[in-house]
Amino acid sequence: MTNDILPRSVQRLIDEFSRLPGIGPKTASRLTFFLLRAANEQSAELSEAVRLLKSSTRLCSNCFNITEIDPCPTCSDDARDDTLLCVVEEPLDVVAIERSRVYLGRYHVLHGVISPVEGVGPDDLKIAELIQRIENGDFIEVILATNATLEGDSTALYLQRRLMPYEVKMTRLARGLPVGGDLEYTDEVTLGRAMEGRQELI
Numbered sequence: 001m002t003n004d005i006l007p008r009s010v011q012r013l014i015d016e017f018s019r020l021p022g023i024g025p026k027t028a029s030r031l032t033f034f035l036l037r038a039a040n041e042q043s044a045e046l047s048e049a050v051r052l053l054k055s056s057t058r059l060c061s062n063c064f065n066i067t068e069i070d071p072c073p074t075c076s077d078d079a080r081d082d083t084l085l086c087v088v089e090e091p092l093d094v095v096a097i098e099r100s101r102v103y104l105g106r107y108h109v110l111h112g113v114i115s116p117v118e119g120v121g122p123d124d125l126k127i128a129e130l131i132q133r134i135e136n137g138d139f140i141e142v143i144l145a146t147n148a149t150l151e152g153d154s155t156a157l158y159l160q161r162r163l164m165p166y167e168v169k170m171t172r173l174a175r176g177l178p179v180g181g182d183l184e185y186t187d188e189v190t191l192g193r194a195m196e197g198r199q200e201l202i
């Protein structure tokens with residue numbers, strides 16, 4: 001929504017909000033005008049939070065989850081099971097699985113899925129790093145917890161083939177997860193059951 005009537009600084013924020021997922025031009029305008037009317041501290045807090053989001057976080061050099069300290073708290077937690085590795089697409093999937101409270105092993109975040117349509121190949125994901133971890137680690141079971149989508153399934157299949165030479169049991173979350181649904185939008189009870197009922201891939 002380009003509008004010459006609006007001051008440039010107002011239009012700029014509207015444009016920035018519009019670029020965010022799920023935010024249309026109307027919502028972008030509403031948010032911008034809300035901030036215009038809000039107390040100075042509120043917009044200052046928001047801009048500070050956005051600034052620190054990038055400068056204070058990095059990827060864990062071990063599991064590639066988002067963290068403020070490297071290695072991340074999950075990787076440095078001695079109480080977790082070193083024989084179990086759960087492979088997920090995105091950091092939010094770790095949050096979803098942690099919420100279900102049935103899993104106490106380690107994680108590995110791929111940062112996406114293989115998608116020929118979008119030009120994403122295995123080398124664009126943290127797959128070489130995953131194989132390295134399995135080579136060097138004591139993992140007995142690797143849970144391929146990619147989403148139940150076409151890309152998630154084919155990524156799991158690809159990983160299954162790549163990990164075949166290693167002596168690890170490979171499992172996939174039980175069906176019952178909504179097909180085409182993302183892990184992060186699955187409620188914790190369903191996700192907990194899918195984790196507990198995971199099935200071996202052969």
Ligand SMILES: [Zn+2]
Pocket residue numbers: 060061062063064065071072073074075076
């Ligand atoms: Zn980590």
